[in-house]
Amino acid sequence: MPPAKRSKKDQAGGEDRIGALPDEILHHMLSFLPARDAVQTCVLAGRWRHLRKSATGLRIGGESEDWVWWRVEEKPRVRDIREFVDHLLLLRGCEPLDMCELRFWSDYYDDDDETRRVNLWIRHAVASQVRHLVVRSIAGGVFELDDLPLVSRHLTRLELFKLDLTDRFCNFSSCSALKHLKISDSMISCPMISSSAGSLQQLSISHCSFGAVRNFRTRICVPSLVSLQLDDYWCMTPLLESMPSLVEATITVNSGCSDFCRNAGSGYCGFEDCNYCYPINDDRSCVLLKGLSEAKNLALVAHCRTFIFNRDLKWYPTFSKLKTLLLNDHWCVAPEFHALSCILKHSPVLEKLTLHLFSWGPGHKVEMNGSFGMMDRPAEIPEHLNIVEVKCEEVNENVSKVLKFLCAFNLRFSF
Template sequence: MPPVSGVDRIGALPDSLLHHMLSFLPAQAAVQTCVLARRWRHLWRSTTGLRIVGLAEEENLNAKELRKFVDHLLILRERTNLDTVEIKFAYFCEEDQPYVKTWVRFAVMNKVRALTLSIDGPVDLYLDNLPLVSRYLRTLDLTTVTLQEAFLDFAGCPALEDLKMNYCNIDADRISSCSLKHLSIFNCSSKLDCRVHVSAPGLISLKLVGLIGRTPFLENMPLLDTAYVDLDEDCEDVCLNYVTGVFCGAKDNACVNCVPIKDGISSNSVLLGGISSAKHLKLLSESRNFIFARDLKHSSTFSNLKTLLLNEYWCQAPDLDPLACILKNSPVLEKLTLQLFSKGPNHEVEMKGHYCSVEGPSTISKHLNIFEVKCNVVDKRILKVLKFLCSFNICFSF
C-alpha cells in the first residue's frame, strides 16, 4: 500500500469555495464539519446557502431539538448574504408555524436569492398576510403553503422571475408581478367564489395543471412563449347538463355553473385571451369543462402560435367546432399534435400526416408541415377526427 498522504486538499481550497460547498449540506451536517480541523471551525457560519431539513415523525426526530438547533444557528451565524435557503419538513405540525415564519424572515433579511418552502404533514404552513419585500429574491418555490392576498402581490419583489406553487391553497383573488418570467401552478386550490386574476405581463412560460376550484382569469401576457394548461376533473367550471361534445351554455335551461357567470368577465375570455400570444401551447381538459369552449367565442387570433398539442376535448363536439376554430385562428401554425384518449407518455398508435396544398386552398395555416395523432386504438372516434382533418387537406398514412 502506498503511504498515506497528510495533505488536506479540500481544506486547502479558498474559503469562498468551501462556503459554497457546505451550502449543499443539511444545516446539521454543515455545523458538524467544525470538528474536522481548526480551519473548519467557523466555516459553517458563513455558508452561501442554508438547508433546514425536518425528518419524518417515524424517524423519531425531536422537533423541539430541531427548533432549538436552528434558532441557535441563526444567532451564531455571520450576517453574510444567502444565495439559497431551503426549508423542508417531512412532518410539519402546528407548533412549527411560528418558527418557520421566523426563519423565512431571517432569509429575506439576509438577501436570499432563491427560497424554497416544502411542507408535508397534517397542516399547511400559513404565511402571514403581509407583503413579501425583497430587492434580491429571484426564485420562490412553495409546496403545501397557504397564501393570502398581500403575500401574492409581488410589487415589493422587483427581481422575482421564477415562481412555483405546488399543492398550495390560494386564499386570494389576485397574483401579480411585473418582473415574473416563469410561473408554475400545480395542483393548487382556491375556495373563493371569484376567479383568481393572474397579472404577469412579462411572463415567458406558464404552467397551470390540476387546479382545484374555479379556473383563474389570465390577463394579457404579450411576451409569453410557452404555456401548458391542463384542466382536470377538480375544476369547478363544468357543465352539469353536458351531453357528449355539447355544453348547455347561456340557455334558458342552462345549469347553475354555465350561466349566469358571476365573475364580472362574462363577455371576455378567461384563459385563451391571456395566452393568445404564445408560440407553443399544450391545452388539455376533461370533457365536461366548458372554459375552453366558451373562450373560443371571445378569443383573439393566435398570431404567433407555432406548435400546438390538444387532447380529445377539442374533438368531441359533433361537428368538431373547437378544433376547427383554433386551427382557423392560428395562421402561422407549423406543428399540430392530437393526443386522443391516451394519457401517454407511451401510445400504442402514432400516425404522421402531411398537408396536400395541391388539392386546393385551405382555411388553415399554410405553414403546417408536421401532424401527429397519438392514441391507443384506431376506433370510430379516431376515424372521425382523421376524416375531419382530411377536409383541411391533411392526409394520413397507416
C-alpha cells in the same frame, strides 16, 4: 513509471487537503449539506469552527424529497427544531445566502407560535439576501404563511410547496429580481398573483386549489411571463391577464376543476342564465384563452367535462403568434368538431398541430403524420400549417371520425 512516494506526513494522515482549500470553495461545499451536518463540521479542526456561519447555502429540515420515507424521529417538527434553527440563524447574522431550503413538519396548524416561527425564518432568509428560496411543508395539510408580501432586490427563484397562500403574499411586485416562481400542492386563496416589476419570466403552478373558500377567480397578472405551466388545479379556474412576451404555455385541466355544467353532457350548455356556466362572482369574461393569445407554443389539455375552453371560444380569441399547438381529444368532439375548427381558424400562422387522442396513460402506440395534397387548402386551415401529427392508442371509432374530419381538408395520413 512507478507511483510517487507519499511523504511521511501524508502516510500519517496529518495533511488536511480539504481544509487547505480556499474559504469560498469550502463555503460552497457546506451549502450542499443538511444544516445539522454542516454545523458538525466545526469539530474537524480549528479552521472549520466558524466556516458554517458563512456558508452560501442552508438546508434546514433534512434531505428526503418525500416525507413518507422519514422515520418518526427524523421528521423535522417545528417545535423540535426551532431552538436549533433559531440558534443557527442568530449565529449567521445577515450573511448573504445563495440558497435556503426550509422543510418542516407541523402537527398543530392552530399553533400561532409555530406559524410565527416559520414565517420569521422565511423573513430572516429574505433579509439575508437569499437568491433561491425553497419553503416546503411536509405535513398532512397545508401550512399558512403570513399575509405580508416578500420584499427583496436579490431573490431570483422561489419554490413553495404545500402552503396556504393568501391575499398580499402573492404580490411579488417588490421582488424586482424574481425570475422563476414555482407553486405546488398548495391552496391559493388570494385574489391575484402579480408581478409588476417586469422580472418574473417562468411561472409553474401544479396540483393547487384556487379560491376554494371564497369562490372567486384568482387573477394571474404577470405581463413579463415567457413560460407558463398550469397543471391539474382544483376549484375555480384562474383568470389569465395579458402576457405579450409569452413563448410557451401548458394548461392541463382535470376533474378537480369546478368549471363544468351539470346541465349539458358536453360540459357547457351556453345559456346566459346558467349558474353552472356562469358561476356567482364570475365577470363572464374570457378566462384562459385571451391571456394565452400571444403565445408561440401552446399545449391545451382537458381530462374532464369542463366548459372553460368551450366557453372561452365564444370570444373568438386570435392566436396571432402561435406556431405549434398540442390538443387532446377534449377538442375533438364529433360531429361538428367546433372547438378544433374554431382554434384552427383563429391561428393564422400555425405551422404544427399535434393531436393526442388517447386517454390517461404514459404514451401512445400509433402515430400518424399528415400532409396536404396538391389541391388548394380550405380557408379554415392556416396557410403555414405543414405538420399534423395524430397520436393514439389504436385507430378506433372516435379516432376514425377525427381523421375523416381532417381528410376533408385535403389532408392525407401515413403511419
